[in-house]
Amino acid sequence: MPELPEVETVAAGVHKRTAGDVIESVWIASHPQLFRTSAAQEVARMLEHARIARSRRVGKHIVIDLEDPAKPQPRGQWIVHLGMTGNLLVVPAEAELAKHTHLIAKLQSGRELRFVDPRRFGKLSVIPAEQAFTGPGAEPLEISLEQFVSLFRGRKSPIKAALLNQKLLHGVGNIYADEALFRAGIRPRRRACSLTRAELARLRESLQEVLTEAIAAGGTTISDHVDADGNAGFFDQELRAYGRTGEPCLRCKTPIKRIVVGGRSTHYCPKCQK
DNA sequence: AGGTTGACCTGGACGC
DNA sequence: TGCGTCCAGGTCAACC
Numbered sequence: 001m002p003e004l005p006e007v008e009t010v011a012a013g014v015h016k017r018t019a020g021d022v023i024e025s026v027w028i029a030s031h032p033q034l035f036r037t038s039a040a041q042e043v044a045r046m047l048e049h050a051r052i053a054r055s056r057r058v059g060k061h062i063v064i065d066l067e068d069p070a071k072p073q074p075r076g077q078w079i080v081h082l083g084m085t086g087n088l089l090v091v092p093a094e095a096e097l098a099k100h101t102h103l104i105a106k107l108q109s110g111r112e113l114r115f116v117d118p119r120r121f122g123k124l125s126v127i128p129a130e131q132a133f134t135g136p137g138a139e140p141l142e143i144s145l146e147q148f149v150s151l152f153r154g155r156k157s158p159i160k161a162a163l164l165n166q167k168l169l170h171g172v173g174n175i176y177a178d179e180a181l182f183r184a185g186i187r188p189r190r191r192a193c194s195l196t197r198a199e200l201a202r203l204r205e206s207l208q209e210v211l212t213e214a215i216a217a218g219g220t221t222i223s224d225h226v227d228a229d230g231n232a233g234f235f236d237q238e239l240r241a242y243g244r245t246g247e248p249c250l251r252c253k254t255p256i257k258r259i260v261v262g263g264r265s266t267h268y269c270p271k272c273q274k
Numbered sequence: 275a276g277g278t279t280g281a282c283c284t285g286g287a288c289g290c
Numbered sequence: 291t292g293c294g295t296c297c298a299g300g301t302c303a304a305c306c
Contacts, residue, residue, distance in 0.1 A: 084300050119283045121300060157277060173299055
């Protein structure tokens with residue numbers, strides 16, 4: 001499900017509904033692979049009796065700032081990665097329990113913050129307050145043209161694969177990589193280092209544009225992305241390349257082609273994208 | 275060291 | 291209806 005716009009939608013929803021609320025107790029299912037960097041008990045200890053100060057997005061991660069409820073002092077950060085099918089929902093305590101619910105944080109307000117993830121590719125961890133979480137790469141919406149250009153200098157991998165590399169830019173996933181390359185008119189298989197400065201400038205513009213539009217639409221719902229309230233996003237109606245295999249290009253009517261780049265399914269217009 | 279591939283999971287869609 | 295196959299928005303370890 002989740003790339004930058006979807007994670008942004010979820011983080012904003014969680015923030016709106018839980019800021020200031022206090023976690024009374026935590027229930028965690030026994031799936032140790034969800035807790036690669038922090039043990040489940042560590043997560044529980046950090047969350048229990050903490051006040052939720054703020055929730056925000058960094059790359060594809062949701063960062064939840066926790067503080068001690070007595071004195072407003074930072075306690076730590078809860079880092080949530082939604083993986084492929086993960087979600088954070090804020091629901092009334094009596095709401096039906098979804099299958100694959102792996103964590104429930106009971107809130108003072110009577111609601112519950114629940115982590116649900118059928119495929120269990122998601123990851124939960126906690127870090128101390130003084131250790132600021134910055135994510136693995138650069139923010140696509142804030143990066144300057146100079147920085148953007150330097151990311152791809154000397155990179156021999158296909159530009160599509162480089163866009164998906166979270167250590168370069170974090171937050172870009174398969175859908176928006178395809179969409180940005182379509183809008184910029186660049187072939188996904190081009191070596192990153194072969195792109196001219198003008199092409200990279202176009203790519204950066206296209207990427208920022210498509211991400212911004214998708215955030216405004218509440219993200220793309222292919223099958224299971226919903227916001228903290230359970231509402232679907234509607235950016236899937238705006239997709240021009242992703243998932244349109246065989247359908248006419250909206251610019252030139254040539255059928256959209258599907259290939260595999262870096263092991264990921266990739267959609268592009270063989271005529272418009274050079 | 276950088277680049278590529280398969281493994282990790284469940285479930286939905288499709289063909290027979 | 292049921293069974294097998296393929297595919298999926300993301301990483302990350304293990305290989306070349």
